[in-house]
Amino acid sequence: MNKELKNFIYKVNTKDYRRCLFPGGNCQEKTSNAHSIQNSRIFDLLEKDKHLVGFKIVPKSKTGPYLDFDEKISKNKASTFQGLCNNHDTEIFLEIENQSLDLKNNSKQLFLFAYRAVLKEMHSVMISTLKTQSTFQKQVELGLLPKNKPSNFGIWAGGWVSNAYMMHLYKKKYDQVYLNETYKDISHDLIILESQAPTIAVNSLFSLDHITIRDDVPRVAINIFPCNESETAVLFSYLNYEASLIRDELKEIFFARPLMKRRLLSKLVLRNCENFFLAPDYFESWSNKKKELVKKYFNETIYGQDIEIESSEILLF
Template sequence: MKTYYLTFQVLPAIYNQQHDLLQGALASCWIVAEDSQSAYAKAKFFVSKDDWEINQLKSSPVEVTKENFLEKEIGLEQYIKAQEDGIAIFYTAWARDASTITEPTTLPVLPSFRINLHEYIRKQKKLSQNGRCLHYDNGVGCNKIINAHSIQKNRSLSAIAVDGKVYEISKNIGDLKNNKGKFIYKKNGINKVSTFLGFCKKHDNELFEAIDNWPLLPTNQQVFLYAYRSLCREFFVKENAYDLFDSQLSGTPDKHAVRDLLETTKLGTTFALENLKAQKFEYDSSLCKKFYTDIKYVLFISKQKPFLAFSGLFYPDFDFMGNQLQDLGDFKKSLALITICSAPMANNEWGFLFAWHKSSSNVCVAFMRSLATIIHDKKNLGDFLFRLAVSNCENIAISPEWWEKLPAEHKEQISTKVTSMIDLFEPIKPTYLMNGLEGIVQWSFEEVICNME
């Protein structure tokens, strides 16, 4: 991450009498970011959030180091603050009639509105505890909702755990604050990792029997179920996110930067949820007819001891060579979806599984073909698959045995990659699957099975 410095010419957005005295004001921003574009977006948001109206960008983002501010007391102070908090903003205002003022005055900036974090977390927790059965045949019989594992527990999570614990991304806001807004990994018991209240006991046991009690062979049915479970977990999470943004919006004042951000996020979540609903409809129709061949997949098999367990999905936007496959910002089109997961196999092997419903084949086949080109060009497949899992799957568990031996710089690179994928202010780069995180894993895959064509 780099530090950028930029300034805006600003005016108070909310009027009060003191503002009559103001001739002008300047917001100087020190932002830790991946690139100048995200530094600009982040600065703009936080300045607006402090109730300033931005008149113009006074100086564009430039990369800076501590040396740039050695002679400047305030600048250095703010630069150091940005290193700790990820952001520092300093406002300077000057009066219309300067002759009456002899000394500069320091005033605190008190924004008219702040998100009530405590309330936000409470609501989030409450929503995640609102159990419901997502089985295609749900109804009155679904009376006992259980904590279902979205990552297979008995063979997958327990295989990488040490003393019943694995590392996962910490969702604790305190951790996020303490680490300059960067996501970190924390140890948690496998009974709690990857669980969601998305199935009743009866349906969970019945439906997932073929993958919970058997290693992946693979049969079409097993692949279907792995994909379906990833889909249902995401559906559960996105429905909750939608409700959360909705309730946050009702308590946020009009024409406020936080409201704009929430509205944009809600719009994106609505679109993602609509697409998930359409996907779930396709999966449900195939599942109730037992048309398991509607699932298409590519499975990479490794004989190495696994140290990751994961289950997730994403809408492939760019392939492994940086070509665009679909535009995630075009809210008029329905999106193709692919699921990824790790799966335990017989003889201590494990598989990296890509699977999608045939209705998504147009995009997913092109995505997998670009991976085939990578293999053909003798590039390091392990690096590409690891980068993909870390970038596109937040539902990931890591073996303590592996993580604790990992050099600090590798841990840092992984955290940075995860954060950049989740950061609202950072646009996704077309090349995000092409480079980064090289040489951290030494994965080898001996065999590939697929039913693509």
């Protein structure tokens, strides 16, 4: 077996997955809650009484769990993940936390926004894989599943491991860019939405599962955040060799007129992202019909597929 794969499977099966994702995997420090979206600067432009609006999972026995609005997310907890120790979180992101942003020229800053989405996704894939693996092992232990014969659950759990391994290889490419400071290895497309009040912040990484490139799926990092009271930045980031394929998929958004651009972006976010937060004042201005429509679209496109739905009200800007 490939040594790296073996090592990776070992890590997945190590129960306490609270390890720092700093490149190299050698950091032994305890992880702390790291923000994937900046608390000062970005959330400050969205919050009301230190709260934001997002989604939460509601368990429902008859129809299975679904996602509903969470109107009281503390801005100090929103978007956090346990993927880095305190020192490394500070060290890596210093340049976008404390310095003024120059999104048009500073390739390191653009890279750091994308890197955060990659680290957050790596952490969440590891947690899901770990949970699936533990459930699988428990069922084998209890004799509910055969140990050495394939079972549907076993195949599903194995799928998670290979998924996480591909993500681990992808993250390593970003690690190399970080360590070697070769920020130009990542391509970006930046859209500035003008005359746009702060309504939403997003930090996410999603894959285009219907495309294959070099034995993997291409991935897109997306960051959306208000720059000030009248401008919102939308930043797409990709590995250079995946850029032209991805740009072709996203071109409808790039060439759309202002309102259509916002509609297409809204649907893209709802289909592909979980890590996004809305301004409470803006959310309160929605009609009940709009809230229901957005919730329905979010729930029914959970696997990234589009659905036919009357969509002029699906707008997050």
